[in-house]
Amino acid sequence: MQKTIFITGASTGLGKSTAKLFQSKGWQVIATMRNPEKETELTSLENVIVLPLDVTNSEQITETIKSITEKYSVDVVLNNAGYGLIGALESLSEIQIERQIVTNLFGVIRISKAFTPHFREKKSGTFINVTSTFGLIGFPTCSIYSATKFGVDGFSESLASELTQFGIQVKVVAPGGMKTDFAIRSMEVGQHQAYEKLTAEVSKGYSAEQLENYTKAEDVAQIIYEAATDNKNQLRYVAGNDANALYNERLKNGAEAQVQNIKAMFTF
Template identity: 65%
Template sequence: MQKTIFITGASSGLGKATARLFQEKGWKVIATMRRPEEEKELNQLPNVALLELDVTDTVKSQATISEILKSQTVDVVLNNAGYGLVGPLESLTDEQIQMQIRTNLLGVIHITKAFLPYFRERKSGTFINITSTFGLLGYPTCSIYNASKFAVDGFSEGLAYELAQFGINVKVIAPGGMQTNFTGRSLQGGMHEAYSQLVAKVSEGYSEEQIANYTKAEEVAQIIYEAATDEKSQLRYVAGKDAVALYRERLELTPEGQFEKIRQQFIF
């Protein structure tokens, strides 16, 4: 039987790469985005439906999902929509902080909750939540982004325990750096002169040379497909060489040991 995946944030980057891959694998794809009228690629593919959805608009999101479930089945929900807010905490406005949490965390929670009764009644289904390497370890100028992604990781683990009794899987994909436009359209931030030296040091990791070594979105999409189809109860899938190396270091050094190693890099 043909399966269906529901994807948030499918207009670019990892979301679009995942939509293409699942379509190629014979799945039906419900690709959601804030402005589907601007999409020029996915709308040309068979078995791909484009829908308008903003994860920060809870009422409209729930209404959209309710309408979808009246007429078709959904097997996998990919909570992918999100963006990075980067900068020293003092440089960020309250509005920026609130929007980061509303999108990266509350968006995941509300979309998940909207699908829960449906999956529970079916006694099957999989939630796949995109976090980040920075949902596993902290990093300077990423404190609010860290907060949102650490929270999604904890939310996912706690929820996985709750839903196991109903045959529902919850999985987390934690990518490292990716060769997408994340550092352009999906990255926001602020500046504060007191932290200029720190920001300059951190920015070295976003150079064109560094980005060229990052994992391609298509490779991470393959890991998402694996998580959706491997029938394992595995919770976390760390994606990308840099992510795997950092996570292995965290396990080997312990979180405190890795914290001290990174801290020393940013003492001036």
């Protein structure tokens, strides 16, 4: 029987790569994005339905998911939509901070809440929530971004134990750096004169040269597919060599030691 995956943020990068992979594996894909009228690649694929959805619009979320669950039996929900807000806390406006939290955290919560009755009635279903290395490890200039990604991680861990009684799984995929245009397309950078040296140092990690060392979006999509199909009772999937190295260091040495090491790196 054909399975169905619902994806947010499917217009580019990891979302689009995941949509294409699941479609190639015979799944029906419901790919959502803010501006579907601009999409040409996914709309040409068999068994792919492209729909408008802005995860900051709670009313649209409710209406869209109600319509979908009335027509389709969804097996997997991939909460992928999000963007990066990078900068020292003093450099960020209240509007920027609120938008980041509403998109990256509230969006996941609202989508999950809207789909939970569908999964509960089916007595099956899987939520896969995309976080980040910075949802496991804090890093300078990432305070608000990490707040949202740590939030999604904690939300996912709690929800996993809440929904297990209904046969529902919740999983987290935490990628490190990816070879996409995320740093250009999906990142806001705050600037503050007092943090110029820090911001310049951290920004080296987003350079064109450094991006070449990161994991391909297609490889992270493979890990999402694994999480959706491996039938493992596993919560976290860390994706990418850099992400695994940092996370393994945290597990080996402890969170406190890693925090002190990172602070030492940026003591000017």
